[in-house]
Amino acid sequence: MLDATPLQNAYQALLDAAATVAAAATVADAATVTDADSPGPAPPHGEWNADQILAHVSLVSAATIAAVASVAAGSHTTYDNRIALDAWTIERTIEHAGGNAGLRDRIGGQAAALCALAGGAALSDAELSTPAPVRLLSNGTLLADQPMPLRDIVTGLAEAELPGHTRQLLALLPGRAVAEATR
Numbered sequence: 001m002l003d004a005t006p007l008q009n010a011y012q013a014l015l016d017a018a019a020t021v022a023a024a025a026t027v028a029d030a031a032t033v034t035d036a037d038s039p040g041p042a043p044p045h046g047e048w049n050a051d052q053i054l055a056h057v058s059l060v061s062a063a064t065i066a067a068v069a070s071v072a073a074g075s076h077t078t079y080d081n082r083i084a085l086d087a088w089t090i091e092r093t094i095e096h097a098g099g100n101a102g103l104r105d106r107i108g109g110q111a112a113a114l115c116a117l118a119g120g121a122a123l124s125d126a127e128l129s130t131p132a133p134v135r136l137l138s139n140g141t142l143l144a145d146q147p148m149p150l151r152d153i154v155t156g157l158a159e160a161e162l163p164g165h166t167r168q169l170l171a172l173l174p175g176r177a178v179a180e181a182t183r
Contacts, residue, residue, distance in 0.1 A: 002128055002151060004119020010162035011111035014057065015104055017169040021050050022100050024173050043172055048090075050172055053165050054103035055093040059084035061110035064157055068117045071130050071150050079153050080135040118154045128154075 043049050048056065060081055070077035083089055097103045117123070131147035 001121065001125070002118050002123070002154060004115040007119065007154065007158040007162075008111065008115050010158045010166075011107065011115075014162050014166045014169070015108060015111075017166045018050060018054055018100070018104050018107075021169050021172050022104075025050070048168070050169060051094045051100050051103060052090050053168055054100065054107060055090040055097070056084050057162070057165050058093055058097065058103055058106050058110060059089065060157070060161060061107060061114060064153060065110060065114050065117065067132055067150060067153060068114065068123065071127050071132075072117060072122050077130075077150075078133045078135075079148070082135065082137055085137060114154070114157075123150075 063079060063081060063084065067077045067079045094103065097106050118128075128151040129149045131149055132153065134144050134146060134148040134153065136143040136145075
């Protein structure tokens with residue numbers, strides 16, 4: 001079995017950061033914006049806004065759930081994050097979820113499902129050790145193109161992917177990007 005606690009904690013930190021950014025955007029824009037479900041503060045040029053970050057995380061979470069469920073069902077699986085980087089797919093995911101609040105709800109449900117599947121008795125150690133062909137990209141850079149154990153896909157989500165996007169969300173807070181740039 002896999003200890004799902006780090007994964008649960010990583011999802012909770014991301015959701016807390018997303019809520020903080022959404023609240024800051026609502027307060028900062030209260031005089032001019034009537035839509036409390038706005039994507040939040042403008043990111044630096046070339047970076048994603050809060051909704052785009054959350055849509056990407058939702059797509060990555062869905063792909064991870066699919067890989068875990070496939071192995072639990074005795075099927076072969078692959079793991080490829082390229083669709084989670086596609087701008088059209090990200091915008092469509094935002095639309096389908098209904099914006100920021102819907103994305104946070106969706107990710108919360110995905111977190112619960114993934115933690116239950118990966119951390120429960122649904123998978124044996126042998127299944128968690130199942131190698132899956134993996135292709136991971138980030139900012140146009142190939143990070144992995146090789147078989148990886150399913151366990152490593154899930155722990156990578158908890159140890160790198162979610163914390164990285166949590167930091168990315170928090171950098172959107174007013175004054176935070178300036179502080180990060182001056183370090």
